[in-house]
Amino acid sequence: MKHIDKIKNLVKENGYKLTPQRLATIEIILKNKDKHLTTEEIFTEVKKAYPNIGLATVYRTILLLDELKILTKHNFDDGKYRYELNDSSESHHHHHLICSKCSRVLEVEDLLTDLEEKIEKTYKFKITNHNLQFFGLCDRCIK
Amino acid sequence: MKHIDKIKNLVKENGYKLTPQRLATIEIILKNKDKHLTTEEIFTEVKKAYPNIGLATVYRTILLLDELKILTKHNFDDGKYRYELNDSSESHHHHHLICSKCSRVLEVEDLLTDLEEKIEKTYKFKITNHNLQFFGLCDRCIK
DNA sequence: ATCAATGCAAAGATTTTGCATCAAG
DNA sequence: CTTGATGCAAAATCTTTGCATTGAT
Numbered sequence: 325m326k327h328i329d330k331i332k333n334l335v336k337e338n339g340y341k342l343t344p345q346r347l348a349t350i351e352i353i354l355k356n357k358d359k360h361l362t363t364e365e366i367f368t369e370v371k372k373a374y375p376n377i378g379l380a381t382v383y384r385t386i387l388l389l390d391e392l393k394i395l396t397k398h399n400f401d402d403g404k405y406r407y408e409l410n411d412s413s414e415s416h417h418h419h420h421l422i423c424s425k426c427s428r429v430l431e432v433e434d435l436l437t438d439l440e441e442k443i444e445k446t447y448k449f450k451i452t453n454h455n456l457q458f459f460g461l462c463d464r465c466i467k
Numbered sequence: 468m469k470h471i472d473k474i475k476n477l478v479k480e481n482g483y484k485l486t487p488q489r490l491a492t493i494e495i496i497l498k499n500k501d502k503h504l505t506t507e508e509i510f511t512e513v514k515k516a517y518p519n520i521g522l523a524t525v526y527r528t529i530l531l532l533d534e535l536k537i538l539t540k541h542n543f544d545d546g547k548y549r550y551e552l553n554d555s556s557e558s559h560h561h562h563h564l565i566c567s568k569c570s571r572v573l574e575v576e577d578l579l580t581d582l583e584e585k586i587e588k589t590y591k592f593k594i595t596n597h598n599l600q601f602f603g604l605c606d607r608c609i610k
Numbered sequence: 611a612t613c614a615a616t617g618c619a620a621a622g623a624t625t626t627t628g629c630a631t632c633a634a635g
Numbered sequence: 636c637t638t639g640a641t642g643c644a645a646a647a648t649c650t651t652t653g654c655a656t657t658g659a660t
Contacts, residue, residue, distance in 0.1 A: 339614095340614085340615090341613095341614065341615065341658090341659050341660070342659080342660095343614095343615060343616080343658080343659070344659095345615080345616070346615090362649095363649085363650085364649085376616090376617080377616085377617085378616065378617040378618065379617090379618095379650090380616080380617070380618080380619095380650090380651080380652085381615080381616055381617070383649095383650065383651075384615080384616085384651090387651095397544070399542045399544070401540065401542070403624095403625085403648075403649080404648085404649065405649090405650095421586070421590060421592045421594075423592075424595065430590060430592065432586060432590065435582055435585075439578055440601070442578075443564070443575060443578075443601065447564060447573060447575065447605075447606070448605075448606040448609070449564045449566075449573065449601065449603055449604065449605055449606065450603045450604040450609055451564075451601045451602070451603040452567065452602055452603040452604070453601070453602040453603065454599070454600060454601045454602065455598070455599070455600045455602070456597070456598070456599045456600075457597060457598045457599075458583070458586065458592070458594045458596070458597045458598075459594070459595055459596040459597065459598070460592055460593045460594040460595040460596065461592065461593040461595070462590075462591075462592055463590070463591035463592065466591070466593055479635095482639095483639085483640090484633085484634050484635070484638095484639065484640065485634080485635095486633080486634070486639095486640060486641080487634095488640080488641070489640090505624095506624085506625080507624085519641090519642080520641085520642080521641065521642040521643065522625090522642090522643095523625090523626080523627085523641080523642070523643080523644095524640080524641055524642070526624095526625065526626075527626095527640080527641085530626095546623075546624080546649095546650085547623085547624065547625095548624090548625095
């Protein structure tokens with residue numbers, strides 16, 4: 325099944341209506357799979373396809389998609405949240421390398437599985453999610 | 468040298484004035500070493516010792532202390548930033564276990580040194596800082 | 611036909627800024 | 636003294652909410 329259909333189903337299965345505004349928002353997020361867009365940026369893009377949409381609707385749609393774990397909220401310390409579509413294969417996590425100079429965001433494969441096991445045992449803490457960011461200088465900016 | 472004197476020196480060495488407002492703010496942050504206070508909380512505490520201080524001054528002082536790497540800014544996804552005093556021994560880092568139920572924040576020793584080396588090599592990315600958070604259920608809430 | 615979803619504008623919440631005044635160095 | 640620091644209030648940002656209206660099921 326295509327990713328967009330999975331998302332559509334998730335929305336419907338959870339008793340939410342599949343409105344054109346939600347669909348337009350989902351399409352923009354899908355189209356920018358690899359980016360980390362802010363709500364404002366998503367809003368601007370969605371407006372091109374659906375000029376009447378209100379910012380509040382985009383905020384509410386993103387809230388919904390976050391609840392349904394369709395996307396992940398990131399905070400790169402620039403004062404606003406950024407959103408990224410989750411991989412359809414449930415378990416895929418990754419981390420971010422954030423360049424302090426050019427703000428480029430690189431992705432790194434998940435490296436924490438072993439660590440999590442250790443932590444769960446040591447601290448008796450049931451981990452459901454994690455967030456790992458590295459700040460520094462990317463290859464381009466080191467030069 | 469006592470930690471507070473180190474901080475005082477850092478402020479002065481960098482050409483900033485050591486005003487009573489800044490001192491009062493630093494004292495509150497020191498007194499709450501192990502907590503993760505918001506600016507508003509710091510402001511409320513500082514006001515007890517220095518009732519005339521303005522919120523903007525506390526914001527500006529925190530900005531300064533962040534620049535001087537005297538404290539670290541955290542975002543636990545509750546919509547506001549929280550600050551924590553850095554350990555005086557430069558290199559001490561740690562991570563956070565954030566309970567999704569009771570919001571308790573536990574600290575975990577730094578576990579990333581090996582990982583960072585690997586990442587620096589693989590991605591040619593010079594890491595200057597990192598942020599690792601685990602979300603889940605703490606021992607008390609698991610029951 | 612319902613009841614959730616929308617759009618708009620207003621309100622909230624947090625943080626920043628402009629400016630006249632003050633005080634640390 | 637001089638220049639940065641302060642306090643206050645206003646503004647800027649980002650996000651949420653109330654409410655009348657619309658539209659998906």
